[in-house]
Amino acid sequence: MDYQFKDIEKKWQSFWAANQTFKADSQSSKPKYYVLDMFPYPSGAGLHVGHPLGYIASDIFARYKRLKGFNVLHPMGYDSFGLPAEQYAIQTGQHPAITTEDNIATYRRQLDQIGFSFDWSREVRTSSPDYYKWTQWIFMQLFNSWYNKDADKAQSIDTLIAHLEQSGSKGINAVSDDDTASFTAEEWKALSHDEKQTELLKYRLTYLRESTVNWCAALGTVLANDEVKDGFSERGGYPVEQKKMMQWSMRITAYAERLLQGLDNIDWPDPLKEMQRNWIGKSVGAMVKFSLESKVLSPESGAEVSYLEVFTTRVDTIFGVTTIVIAPEHELVQTLTTPEHKAEIDACIAQTKKKSELDRMADTKTISGAFTGSYVINPLNGAKVPVWIADYVLAGYGTGCVMGVPSGDQRDYLFAKHFDLPIIPILDIQNIEVEADPTKEGKYINSDFINGLGYKEATTVVIAKLEELGMGYGKINYRMRDAIFGRQRYWGEPVPVYFKDGLPYLIEESELPLILPEVDKYLPTESGEPPLARAENWKYASPKSSPKERTSEINEVNSFSFGEGGGEALYEYELSTMPGWAGSSWYWYRYMDAQNSTEFASKEAIAYWKDVDLYIGGSEHATGHLLYSRFWNKFLKDLGLVGEEEPFKKLINQGMIQGRSNFVYRVNDDEGRGTNTFVSFGLKGEYKTTALHVDVNIVENEILDTQKFKKWREDFADAEFILENGKYICGVEVEKMSKSKFNVVNPDDIIERYGADTLRMYEMFLGPLEQSKPWNTNGIEGVFKFLRKFWRLFHNDAWEFNVSDAEPNKAEYKSLHKIIRKVEEDVDRFSFNTSVSSFMIAVNELTDLKCNKRSILQDMVLILSPYAPHICEELWVLLGNEAGTLSYAPYPKFNAEYLVENEFAYPVSINGKTKMNLNLSLSLDNSEVEELVKANTDVQRYLEGKTLKKVIVVKGRIINLVI
RNA sequence: GCCCAGAUGGUGGAACUGGUAGACACGCAGGACUUAAAAUCCUGUUCCCGUAAACGGAGUGCGGGUUCGAUUCCCGCUCUGGGUACCA
Numbered sequence A: 001m002d003y004q005f006k007d008i009e010k011k012w013q014s015f016w017a018a019n020q021t022f023k024a025d026s027q028s029s030k031p032k033y034y035v036l037d038m039f040p041y042p043s044g045a046g047l048h049v050g051h052p053l054g055y056i057a058s059d060i061f062a063r064y065k066r067l068k069g070f071n072v073l074h075p076m077g078y079d080s081f082g083l084p085a086e087q088y089a090i091q092t093g094q095h096p097a098i099t100t101e102d103n104i105a106t107y108r109r110q111l112d113q114i115g116f117s118f119d120w121s122r123e124v125r126t127s128s129p130d131y132y133k134w135t136q137w138i139f140m141q142l143f144n145s146w147y148n149k150d151a152d153k154a155q156s157i158d159t160l161i162a163h164l165e166q167s168g169s170k171g172i173n174a175v176s177d178d179d180t181a182s183f184t185a186e187e188w189k190a191l192s193h194d195e196k197q198t199e200l201l202k203y204r205l206t207y208l209r210e211s212t213v214n215w216c217a218a219l220g221t222v223l224a225n226d227e228v229k230d231g232f233s234e235r236g237g238y239p240v241e242q243k244k245m246m247q248w249s250m251r252i253t254a255y256a257e258r259l260l261q262g263l264d265n266i267d268w269p270d271p272l273k274e275m276q277r278n279w280i281g282k283s284v285g286a287m288v289k290f291s292l293e294s295k296v297l298s299p300e301s302g303a304e305v306s307y308l309e310v311f312t313t314r315v316d317t318i319f320g321v322t323t324i325v326i327a328p329e330h331e332l333v334q335t336l337t338t339p340e341h342k343a344e345i346d347a348c349i350a351q352t353k354k355k356s357e358l359d360r361m362a363d364t365k366t367i368s369g370a371f372t373g374s375y376v377i378n379p380l381n382g383a384k385v386p387v388w389i390a391d392y393v394l395a396g397y398g399t400g401c402v403m404g405v406p407s408g409d410q411r412d413y414l415f416a417k418h419f420d421l422p423i424i425p426i427l428d429i430q431n432i433e434v435e436a437d438p439t440k441e442g443k444y445i446n447s448d449f450i451n452g453l454g455y456k457e458a459t460t461v462v463i464a465k466l467e468e469l470g471m472g473y474g475k476i477n478y479r480m481r482d483a484i485f486g487r488q489r490y491w492g493e494p495v496p497v498y499f500k501d502g503l504p505y506l507i508e509e510s511e512l513p514l515i516l517p518e519v520d521k522y523l524p525t526e527s528g529e530p531p532l533a534r535a536e537n538w539k540y541a542s543p544k545s546s547p548k549e550r551t552s553e554i555n556e557v558n559s560f561s562f563g564e565g566g567g568e569a570l571y572e573y574e575l576s577t578m579p580g581w582a583g584s585s586w587y588w589y590r591y592m593d594a595q596n597s598t599e600f601a602s603k604e605a606i607a608y609w610k611d612v613d614l615y616i617g618g619s620e621h622a623t624g625h626l627l628y629s630r631f632w633n634k635f636l637k638d639l640g641l642v643g644e645e646e647p648f649k650k651l652i653n654q655g656m657i658q659g660r661s662n663f664v665y666r667v668n669d670d671e672g673r674g675t676n677t678f679v680s681f682g683l684k685g686e687y688k689t690t691a692l693h694v695d696v697n698i699v700e701n702e703i704l705d706t707q708k709f710k711k712w713r714e715d716f717a718d719a720e721f722i723l724e725n726g727k728y729i730c731g732v733e734v735e736k737m738s739k740s741k742f743n744v745v746n747p748d749d750i751i752e753r754y755g756a757d758t759l760r761m762y763e764m765f766l767g768p769l770e771q772s773k774p775w776n777t778n779g780i781e782g783v784f785k786f787l788r789k790f791w792r793l794f795h796n797d798a799w800e801f802n803v804s805d806a807e808p809n810k811a812e813y814k815s816l817h818k819i820i821r822k823v824e825e826d827v828d829r830f831s832f833n834t835s836v837s838s839f840m841i842a843v844n845e846l847t848d849l850k851c852n853k854r855s856i857l858q859d860m861v862l863i864l865s866p867y868a869p870h871i872c873e874e875l876w877v878l879l880g881n882e883a884g885t886l887s888y889a890p891y892p893k894f895n896a897e898y899l900v901e902n903e904f905a906y907p908v909s910i911n912g913k914t915k916m917n918l919n920l921s922l923s924l925d926n927s928e929v930e931e932l933v934k935a936n937t938d939v940q941r942y943l944e945g946k947t948l949k950k951v952i953v954v955k956g957r958i959i960n961l962v963i
Numbered sequence B: 001g002c003c004c005a006g007a008u009g010g011u012g013g014a015a016c017u018g019g020u021a022g023a024c025a026c027g028c029a030g031g032a033c034u035u036a037a038a039a040u041c042c043u044g045u046u047c048c049c050g051u052a053a054a055c056g057g058a059g060u061g062c063g064g065g066u067u068c069g070a071u072u073c074c075c076g077c078u079c080u081g082g083g084u085a086c087c088a
Helices: A005-019 A052-067 A083-092 A096-114 A129-143 A157-167 A185-190 A193-201 A252-265 A270-280 A315-320 A339-356 A410-419 A455-469 A553-558 A587-593 A603-609 A625-638 A681-686 A706-712 A747-754 A756-765 A780-795 A810-828 A832-848 A854-864 A869-878 A926-935 A937-943
Strands: A032-037 A071-073 A145-148 A153-156 A206-216 A221-223 A241-250 A282-297 A304-312 A323-326 A369-377 A384-390 A401-404 A472-478 A497-500 A503-506 A539-541 A570-573 A612-617 A648-653 A657-668 A674-679 A689-694 A720-722 A731-735 A903-910 A913-921 A950-954 A957-962
Touching: A005 A096, A005 A756, A005 A869, A032 A052, A032 A587, A032 A603, A052 A071, A052 A096, A052 A612, A052 A756, A052 A810, A083 A096, A096 A747, A096 A756, A129 A145, A129 A206, A129 A587, A129 A625, A145 A157, A153 A157, A153 A625, A157 A185, A157 A193, A193 A206, A193 A503, A252 A270, A252 A282, A252 A472, A252 A625, A270 A625, A282 A315, A282 A455, A304 A315, A304 A323, A304 A401, A315 A455, A323 A369, A323 A410, A339 A369, A339 A384, A369 A410, A384 A410, A401 A410, A455 A472, A587 A603, A625 A648, A657 A681, A674 A681, A747 A756, A747 A780, A756 A780, A756 A832, A756 A869, A780 A832, A780 A854, A780 A869, A810 A832, A810 A854, A832 A854, A854 A869
Parallel strands: A032 A071, A032 A612, A323 A384, A612 A648, A674 A720, A903 A957
Antiparallel strands: A145 A153, A206 A221, A206 A241, A282 A304, A282 A369, A282 A472, A323 A401, A369 A384, A497 A503, A497 A570, A539 A570, A657 A674, A657 A689, A657 A731, A903 A913, A950 A957
């Protein structure tokens, strides 16, 4: 009987669906295990063969855990808001919801074919109102919270208001836009309602602020830093420019330290943790004030300024300061510039502006800057230090102002050399002849009271002195910026906010979800407003009656009296929508309780499932999704809504599957035009050729199917071929998988030809899960043959196949227990490729043994079932088990006794050279082994009178004799 | 530039804490079955010398080191992939 994979797979997929085999229990006496995949964006192209790699791995793991007795939650859903559907809508006028619906149907069909054990009853879609209601709800919680640094957590904004009412800004230790704000309780109370709101906005965890954003004109939207690559948008590759806009932001910087610390307690790949650490970019240093010679007025705030403040990580080098350099965009540039230097400074600023467009970052070699004519005073030695501007100083980091220490910093060094400024060595071992020496070794020189000290000591002493003088203090800076949260797009979650007198207010919780309105077109308006401005009646109608019982002063600032007549007033809704990462920053909680209409997930569900035990996805989300998710999780934890500080305990990055393109070589004629003759790869050196992509689906093992090639495209119908050894060999190159390169392999085709079980095993067999690798189908035959061989173990005519209940023999037990141990080890370290090999060996052994023992075969089916579930279900029933019981059957237990051997021969080397085979028994201790070895006649022969110095035994084996 | 990961036959890869390098699979070559092909099965397959074979020499990107013994550990390079980019 042949292996009819199509019938078998269809049968079991229907069975699982009909019986809800993989529905996770909300309550169970079994321990819980949560296996999660990064949910896909359902693109129009459908799944290609690279997408399921991670899903297959997680599915194997989930199925394995079920067999091991865990209550497994293994859900799937769709991150269904996003740009491509909207771009398509702009081009075709088709509503993105319809496109998305179609794409999801395709994804679902493709996923089902692979035989995943997802619990589809918990499916989520970020674009569904039932879902985004809660995304909006979380946004509201963020709006209503501030970060209390003393408690080191987010708290309700009411607690902040209460504090302000009580004692003003005194004693508030918050993360805010403006940490210099100070007023008394009386001053606070005297503020108008709008002034209070403006003030509070500086503390809210999501807030509106004018910020410099990455504006992509072609996409008509703002992009986050991680969506911009080298000045171009990640999606589409359009140019991105800097622009100032009023934007919603998320105060992720409040969590910088916790995001950093949390990395130490989670089992994630080190490179990924490292990426997040770099992104957060913690630097420990100090703030130092350099007094101005005379006080000036700030052009922005009008306040008196008496010093320039710098941030430095090397405060120990303060005696080597020869310049203070400020960013050309710094607010005091014009104020500090003396009339005789104005021309130079203006020229320099103009040049910077021109440059910053595109190549400011590419061009790091050119040194440009100018002297303002002003001086400041070094607080520790009173030296007069000139103030310069230079474009290597960024306005957006630290104070936009640095102290130039040419001896220790290469940029300062180049700057000093270029403008002929002094360079002061500050460490005795410093070598500064050709470049700066940033060493921390040696003893200080030219450095007043720290002369002779070492780095650590000097740093402590300098900071202490600065603090004593009131001219500085130790400070930690982070590179990470607050995350921009608004997008000027249609296909996203509406922000549940309306505006009154220019200030944002939340809509009522009871009014959620705020449904995305219909629009006539998906483009921005003529006046440049986001697409939502096109929606009719996109206005907030205040509730008919004022909310009751809003009498307290605290509540007063959160609400206001509505239109006099009741229900008359209409207010503008926020027009931007949320970014792609909003919906994906909490979705793992929704799976815990996907149908809940009163909470984002019930307390009980969250208390039971807690967190994700295993998360599988690509490392490209390192500084996006994975960071934002950790941020929201910590916030939800602060509010007591969830229990765990970190959402994803263990994370595995699956490697990317790259495309593998095939080429044919068209022979050119003398004029360089292409002929219709194609030369095989090995002979192409003898001709002038042009390489053309050829569809990888008509190439097998690099051999072109010339008949299919002629049919592939009309103009190749009468192509001729110059063959080698009767075959046309194609060239190969690894590239991104894309339609235009004809290297896209669709999993449907593979399943059609070999079945889902083969696809699953082959994707694992291809190589280590975490490694990126090109897809090629060259080895898939081997996996298919293996499954067929496994099938034949149960259906072979060569021996009468009767399941026997007899006691298995030693050899059969040995094969079985070898594979039990191997697969357990492999699954635990996600080395699925090596277990596939081990299966092949085990099945070969059992075939050779003509094994028909029920217990052995049954255990084999169990062990293989996570990898190839369909065939195993079929064989499980064949062995007399009830249909559907396989997925929760107990996993076979490993017993080491079956692997013990009493006697074996192995090579032993003498002084490192392999010389002889020894037959010895195990389970002796080292001294006994030594005696035995000495008594061995073979060894005697080699010794030839010399003494045996050492017997090296490893894991009970003699490896080497030292003579 | 900086940070991280990697480099093993014709190919994908294995060797888990230093212990017979090349498991397993693909491909290739030869053979069996067949009128033939496909399918299946068997044998060989790191390279070099040589042969009927045994055997001998080299060998895990390159150059050193530690060790009885290194793909594995250490130092210095080369190349490839990923991240990041004037962060003071």
